[in-house]
């Protein structure tokens with residue numbers, strides 16, 4: 001059995017590196033701000049390597065900085081792993097990703113204490129830049145491992161904002177560029193299990209303990225670039241403007257409607273405007289657009305709808321009442337799209353799902369149906385990419401108020417421990433395949 | 434008579450400091466990026482002091498870094514000055530402000546060459562941070578001089594964006610904190626004339642040479658702060674969001690409509706969003722709102738309309754079709770307003786206006802009516818504040834395509850020289866009052 005105290009101690013102690021905004025008075029009541037490949041992330045990585053080595057693992061770091069801590073089994077062969085990530089959002093919480101990695105380490109501690117040798121190797125993986133918050137492709141390093149994203153493309157990714165660092169320069173800077181190719185053939189796995197907080201409100205609302213994740217919804221991330229012309233806010237009539245900010249505002253409003261109509265999601269989390277002066281109408285706005293739906297076709301539909309509407313809005317056409325017929329402009333903006341991330345809808349592997357189901361049954365007995373639920377994940381996870389190469393699934397535990405990507409993100413210690421227990425048992429069940 | 438070549442040489446040579454984006458192949462075909470109190474601005478200030486001293490002026494710098502270059506007359510008394518500014522927008526042009534100062538210096542050169550002594554002192558003023566681009570109050574230093582803005586408030590102004598510099602710290606850093614109080618009593622003026630590019634399309638369209646400026650339209654600048662809650666873009670349904678970016682987008686669209694309906698202007702030139710991650714719905718957006726009209730009451734009306742509508746939009750009410758009835762949210766945003774600048778409508782002084790009229794008549798003769806035009810300025814200028822203390826007016830020259838606050842801003846050399854000629858003659862006419 002995993003130990004709740006020890007798990008929570010690992011989790012909160014490592015959260016000293018990159019501690020974020022305080023939301024309560026207790027020492028652990030802060031969020032996290034541990035962007036990938038930052039100095040704080042380096043400290044968390046050092047701890048991961050030292051701790052897993054002390055538990056009898058061999059740690060391999062690949063060219064994307066992914067850390068594979070592998071504990072030998074009776075027989076040789078690819079390991080069954082528990083994987084997740086130690087990076088966070090700029091204003092994230094203590095559970096997203098971190099719980100999955102520390103629960104994996106708790107599994108190693110439990111095996112170690114009880115002197116258990118598995119049939120095949122088992123281990124824990126810390127994937128780099130899962131969040132996509134600092135380098136704008138989520139799950140980029142499991143994506144390279146799976147052969148879905150070229151290594152050079154990932155290495156060249158520039159950090160969001162005005163900085164000039166790339167993934168490669170930051171991997172080098174913190175000493176985590178690694179010694180082996182990032183590839184599912186160089187570092188093969190047998191199966192990938194990921195414990196994660198739900199990040200949504202369902203388990204809590206239905207008073208369930210464990211979500212048995214069947215798959216992940218589809219999403220696409222774009223950078224939309226709107227180009228008009230800088231001009232004076234006081235001397236330029238509306239009809240002489242090509243106002244990139246106004247056009248972008250209309251597009252953001254439109255994208256929300258286009259998604260809402262179809263039960264999908266659309267969100268803008270980044271917006272950069274130039275030149276950035278109160279009395280200059282901005283000639284340049286770039287914004288992020290994140291479109292999601294469990295159905296790949298609906299993501300495509302929302303995208304298509306927005307592409308047509310954005311072009312029309314930029315040209316000054318009165319789409320959906322968003323351009324005022326009484327201020328026609330003689331000038332128009334240009335709009336272009338860059339696809340940053342595409343993560344199609346994912347289905348997880350029945351063998352892994354049944355390992356999680358039987359782990360849960362063994363714990364909950366007759367209450368299994370009441371306390372568990374088959375779910376689809378709204379967020380992407382490294383399991384999306386591992387599932388393309390090896391049997392994979394995920395385990396969800398409840399999120400208070402469904403809140404995530406926010407400092408107040410919270411999951412109760414007993415729920416964390418329950419998730420860790422199911423994770424360990426699922427890994428061990430898969431190991432005796 | 435002023436010398437066109439010499440004027441344009443002064444203008445373009447000083448534009449080497451803070452040269453901006455290139456738009457043509459000729460050496461002078463670039464914009465300007467000389468933010469107030471930057472290193473480039475320091476060089477332009479040093480040049481201003483050296484040049485005017487070499488032309489027989491005494492230069493006084495006040496606590497706001499305003500530079501007063503005064504040339505003695507036969508009698509003592511407050512000087513009649515030509516004033517404007519040497520700072521620019523981040524992506525500005527070579528004429529806005531710079532023409533007014535260099536034309537003032539051309540006046541000094543002409544008096545010097547012709548050994549003319551005026552009745553009373555005359556001079557040139559370089560006002561600090563007219564643009565309000567770096568420190569977000571436009572004409573702040575003439576505002577302090579006029580007693581309309583407290584010195585300490587101006588000194589404490591923080592630069593726009595993420596920097597921590599204040600006006601005072603930057604004045605100190607570049608050595609321009611000055612030696613006398615910034616005050617119309619400490620440094621009195623007799624009258625203030627300002628030559629400026631029109632920054633609008635009218636003179637060019639009507640093939641006129643000189644705008645005789647009667648006054649300046651009213652404007653108010655606000656920072657609007659929208660606060661919601663950070664959450665996950667993939668796991669948070671629209672009904673659980675308090676999306677500050679979406680709310681801000683609706684407000685920007687609304688403000689444009691509210692202004693357009695009343696023939697006013699509303700513009701957003703700055704928008705800062707936090708935390709700034711593709712997959713986090715932003716909980717915090719601050720944006721600038723610049724509202725203008727020749728009529729003070731209409732500025733008030735647009736403001737009031739927006740205050741009511743923004744509050745309703747933040748609360749999720751369906752104002753003007755901007756909130757979708759089919760995605761009511763259980764959460765709402767908060768909105769608050771900060772007033773950054775208020776510049777009421779300004780009327781210039783009849784004595785100064787008639788000096789400009791007679792200067793123009795003496796040059797254009799029978800064509801005066803065809804080649805000049807009484808105008809209202811859409812942009813604020815230091816003359817707005819000087820007009821509160823001393824007789825003031827402005828002279829406009831044509832702007833190509835009406836474009837300003839843009840690197841391609843352009844006024845023909847002959848038009849610049851014509852403006853400088855009218856400026857000098859108006860100052861000399863006022864001097865023999």
Ligand SMILES: NC(=O)NCCC(=O)O
Pocket residue numbers: 096130131132138139378379380381665667712
């Ligand atoms: N779990 C999580 O927040 N992953 C980041 C990728 C996404 O935005 O869904």
Ligand SMILES: NC(=O)NCCC(=O)O
Pocket residue numbers: 232234279529563564565571572811812813814
């Ligand atoms: N002339 C000029 O651009 N002044 C800045 C103040 C304003 O925005 O009107």
